[in-house]
């Protein structure tokens with residue numbers, strides 16, 4: 001079997017802890033080169049991957065590795081995703097890109113268009129779909145056990161912003177020039193592509209509110225005042241129902257709580273704990289409240305939520321990237337949903353700035 005040859009751009013937390021260890025488990029992929037602008041990270045990469053060719057920037061890597069590569073894995077902060085992906089398409093390479101795909105909708109559109117014209121795969125790391133408990137939610141919905149999904153609540157609690165490696169800029173997520181935004185830009189994609197999947201549709205409108213609690217720190221406090229939001233909440237209207245999303249970096253705990261409400265039952269997930277409640281056939285809509293019989297089933301589905309690298313979810317996602325390459329699915333469902341996630345995030349930012357005004361969303365990706 002011919003191995004797929006890849007280069008990692010940005011050897012930081014996610015590639016060091018999440019991607020490379022997963023690649024090393026595979027026999028069908030070989031990472032031959034790494035680029036990182038930070039000296040200390042290049043030293044680390046050379047230690048972990050003996051024999052790998054290491055470069056100080058992605059332009060040199062792409063020039064020197066001409067003919068040696070099939071794909072690049074973009075694991076830098078979001079501000080550089082589009083620039084690197086365009087250069088990779090120009091070099092004839094497929095692109096696996098960390099979320100958020102880009103920080104603006106214009107950049108996302110131009111990447112999808114470039115992938116289509118270059119006939120190269122653009123694939124976002126939408127890895128939450130590959131968490132075991134999330135796969136179970138999908139199976140339960142598909143089984144019809146809870147009926148038609150009508151509403152969702154997705155809450156992501158974090159006690160701090162996620163941190164980058166200490167050798168570079170640990171707090172880049174709080175600086176808009178690197179991240180493009182706060183927790184919605186950082187984590188929103190995971191929340192939104194799950195809502196698309198569970199409500200089996202794309203949203204038509206959003207209303208959002210956000211705050212930046214770092215600005216409330218008293219003068220002279222050690223906590224810096226950042227220019228990005230640390231709390232975000234929004235409501236999405238779908239043709240099939242409604243979704244509430246809450247994201248916070250100032251919680252007292254790290255966890256996700258998801259609820260999926262169908263017309264015959266519901267799923268509640270608290271990290272690894274899943275509860276499935278289904279209504280027993282009751283004889284029609286007029287049955288009295290107390291007469292409804294509920295069947296409640298509890299399961300524990302180990303999903304390693306506390307491991308922020310999500311290394312155990314990576315290879316299931318990478319298999320899909322490989323299938324997209326094999327089948328020539330250059331701008332597939334995942335790439336289109338990455339674009340729609342950026343649309344939700346950037347429109348939600350506008351909604352919040354305009355006093356939570358409800359704003360429309362396009363459901364088609366016309367690029």
Ligand SMILES: NC(=O)c1ccc[n+]([C@@H]2O[C@H](COP(=O)([O-])OP(=O)(O)OC[C@H]3O[C@@H](n4cnc5c(N)ncnc54)[C@H](O)[C@@H]3O)[C@@H](O)[C@H]2O)c1
Pocket residue numbers: 009010011012013014015035036037038041057058075076077078080098099100125127162163164165168169170172186308309310
């Ligand atoms: N899917 C997930 O679950 C998940 C989890 C964590 C991070 N991420 C994403 O991964 C990306 C990186 O996040 P991280 O936590 O690993 O950050 P990090 O700060 O730990 O790593 C970023 C690395 O990129 C390098 N870098 C910065 N600009 C570069 C450039 N132009 N060219 C080459 N190297 C450059 C830095 O030196 C650093 O080593 C972000 O897009 C983030 O959202 C995704």
